[in-house]
Amino acid sequence: MIDYEKILNPTIQRLKPSGIRRFFDIANEMEDVISLSVGEPDFYTPWHIREEAIRTLEKGRTRYTPNRGLLKLREEISNYLYRHYEERYLPESEILVTVGGSEAIDLCMRALLCPGDEVLIPQPSFVCYVPLAQMTGGVPVILETRAENGFRLTAEELEKKITENTKLLVFPYPNNPTGAVMRREDLEAVAEVVKRHNLFVLSDEIYSTLTYGTEPHIMFSHLPGMRERTVVVNGFSKSHSMTGWRLGYAAGPREVIGQMTKLHQFAIMSAPTTSQYAAIEAMKNGDDDIRQMREQYDMRRRLIVDGLNSMGLSCFEPEGAFYAFPSVKSTGLTSAEFCERLIYSKHVAVVPGDAFGESGEGFVRISYSYSIKHITEALERIQAFLREL
Amino acid sequence: MERILELLQNDCALTPAQLAVLLGKTEEEIKKAIRQYEKDGVIKGYQALINWERTDAQRAQALIELRVSPQKDTGFDEIAGRVMNFPEVQSVYLMSGGYDLAVVVTGKTMSDIAMFVARRLAPIGGVLSTATHFILTKYKDGGVTFNSDYEEIDERGSNLGD
Incomplete structure (x- = not known):
């Protein structure tokens, strides 16, 4: 008989499955559950984008594309990044089209990290960074961000954790799950530390179009001196509501993108062709969709933040992505207890903050990627839940 | 605002x-x-959007094309004004193209509507012809999908989805 434990890679076996799963499983077994838990847009992909995909299918455009992605798409991504963030990337050598932003994150880590290299990861943050770093033999070093700093990464906190083995900083802003965004002065301070310690940056900017303050998003590589030491990861899932198309991209120095392209070539070959054609349309004619969706999210954001604060769950004002991250400490419950009791008693699903790192304990992630009606109903149930505690 | x-x-x-x-x-x-x-008359009312097909109510609706000869001085306004007085008439639009007025009429049955057109609309002075198109089902109305085959379902949440 095979002893799978001996056969399977111990590094992979040691990876912890995500903590969010359990709540989805509970929710799936209940009727009339109101969920505020998912991390994907509720909007359909805009019709003109879907229609373009259908059109290319009718034309029979169903073959592999170049490994890096269709040149036309890379050109449009280049134009898009210049149009929105004033930084020009060469379509031929500095852009790689990937299967979602996640693949780009994976490729970037694998291209850069050697066993023992330390990777700085701010938390709370998306769940993939730590395991992806561990799979390369890299050593995740957690930077805990705090509510009193608006969950921003400060230069001091960053500097404290840098050692001679530090190679990479993962930079996840606008942030899932906290909704935090970095301001120009914070970014410049971080960039200064990055430069002084000769670090490389993986900037995950998948939520870049979803910021609600007065300042527009700043692409990390656009900061002075950062272009040569940053890979920017972005995609279409959040900006154009295209999650299921599985399409993202990385933009960075040609040397790094070149190595990432090799990995992508062997593991993936090329990103889905239909999705790439759809994405060309999204890049060319989708700016209006972005604006409209952002306006919708912004209204919902106000609704949810106002609702949570008025029922006593103190909620720092999220300025990006589509999540609120209220503290539940006033209830005396842990994140997990709060979520569990809320779903069993009121059938409302939210995600415990510690699923995004230990520093998320005491908070819950509430997605507002839902209709106003849905959010209103959920807030009423949460209020009733708090009254009964 | x-x-x-x-x-x-x-x-x-x-x-x-x-x-x-x-x-x-x-x-x-x-x-x-x-x-x-x-x-200012910008907001004209607050109505619920009802899918009557899901109720037991007896109800039929038709779109009537009216070709009319415009009157001196008042153009189409006078005839439109007479048409819209009928409580059976839900809406009246002035159209470009092959006919002039589009009239949506609601009644209990199709024959009610046919009789209404024959007895009330057709005889109005200036009405040259009518064409009655019965609405058989509503797939979408007021921006909302009515047909359950196309209704939005939230299929998210099957994974971590971030």
Whole structure:
């Protein structure tokens, strides 16, 4: 008989499955559950984008594309990044089209990290960074961000954790799950530390179009001196509501993108062709969709933040992505207890903050990627839940 | 403040308090703007969007094309005015193209509507011809999908989905 434990890679076996799963499983077994838990847009992909995909299918455009992605798409991504963030990337050598932003994150880590290299990861943050770093033999070093700093990464906190083995900083802003965004002065301070310690940056900017303050998003590589030491990861899932198309991209120095392209070539070959054609349309004619969706999210954001604060769950004002991250400490419950009791008693699903790192304990992630009606109903149930505690 | 109109068009049950939160205004500002819109005739009413096919109610609806000869001085207005007086008439539009007035008529049965057209609309002076098209089902109305085959289902949440 095979002893799978001996056969399977111990590094992979040691990876912890995500903590969010359990709540989805509970929710799936209940009727009339109101969920505020998912991390994907509720909007359909805009019709003109879907229609373009259908059109290319009718034309029979169903073959592999170049490994890096269709040149036309890379050109449009280049134009898009210049149009929105004033930084020009060469379509031929500095852009790689990937299967979602996640693949780009994976490729970037694998291209850069050697066993023992330390990777700085701010938390709370998306769940993939730590395991992806561990799979390369890299050593995740957690930077805990705090509510009193608006969950921003400060230069001091960053500097404290840098050692001679530090190679990479993962930079996840606008942030899932906290909704935090970095301001120009914070970014410049971080960039200064990055430069002084000769670090490389993986900037995950998948939520870049979803910021609600007065300042527009700043692409990390656009900061002075950062272009040569940053890979920017972005995609279409959040900006154009295209999650299921599985399409993202990385933009960075040609040397790094070149190595990432090799990995992508062997593991993936090329990103889905239909999705790439759809994405060309999204890049060319989708700016209006972005604006409209952002306006919708912004209204919902106000609704949810106002609702949570008025029922006593103190909620720092999220300025990006589509999540609120209220503290539940006033209830005396842990994140997990709060979520569990809320779903069993009121059938409302939210995600415990510690699923995004230990520093998320005491908070819950509430997605507002839902209709106003849905959010209103959920807030009423949460209020009733708090009254009964 | 035009956002108020968009929001109310989608859901007129939103309260001024909710609108205030959504738009980052005070409740007073919202109430004032709504009063002004009502006064100016911009907001004409607050109706529920009902899918009568899902009820037991007996109900038929038709779109009637009217070709009319415009009157001196008043053009189409006078005939439109007469047509819209009938409570059976839901809406009246002046159209470009092959006919002049599009009239939506509601009745209990199709024959009710046919009789209404024959007895009430066709005889109006200036009406040259009518063509009655019965509405058999509504797939979408007022921006909302009515047909259950196409209704939006939230299939998210099958994974971590971030």
